[in-house]
Amino acid sequence: MQIGELAEAVGLSLRTIRHYDDVGLLPASRTEGGYRHYSESDLQRMLTIRTLKPLGYSLEQMREILDAMDARAADPADEAARAHLLELAEGLAARRDRMATDLERATALVERLGGDDQGPAGKA
Template sequence: MDSRHMQIGEVAARTELSLRTIRHYEETGLVIPSARSRGGFRLYTETDVARLMVIRRMKPLGFTLEQMRDLLAATDRLDSGELDTGEREALLERVRTFERAAEEQVEKLRVQLARAEDFAATLRGRLEEPAPAARP
């Protein structure tokens, strides 16, 4: 169970997200702090950190905030355990759709990485070429 609470600074350090980004995700409703301290400070749990990590992983793959919200809603509902078979299958299919989209983005990134590595190798080769003989 999530009994230990963390302040936003610790969450930022653990997720490698800025305080501003975490606050933005709160403003957009993606992650709501589980509690507030008596002084009004945001308090987060391990579940909140896990949710932020999902968002952090989705962002570089080009998912929109709305898509993030949709996936998180589906996984939240799946985690609730109060589903009939039809609803569970529909939610799993939504998650599968995101999994396929993530795999497509990963493949595109692999192609980009291969091209970048080829480019770097070309430059490295250029730098390793012997200098042409100087003309008198």
């Protein structure tokens, strides 16, 4: 797929996707004319990046996770890669749990302020 199709599929701008290509997180193959071309695995990689970014992961941390995923995919029997991915998954789960707590607190504050008529307690 071309960059516009990828951008639409993941809900990100062309500029953002180009940036991830430039920093090496999503290296695109190129057509003879120099246009970026993306595969289904590139789409999955971009979806992973899109998930990691709002969780506060740096580019280097995202690279580590993507590299670990690549190593595991290249050799599913590699126990070191599997163990590393499990460790990374635990860190991701901890971040997710902290964000869930923050979201619950924000929701409670919105409700206390009276600004959420459609919140969990007041769904219509």
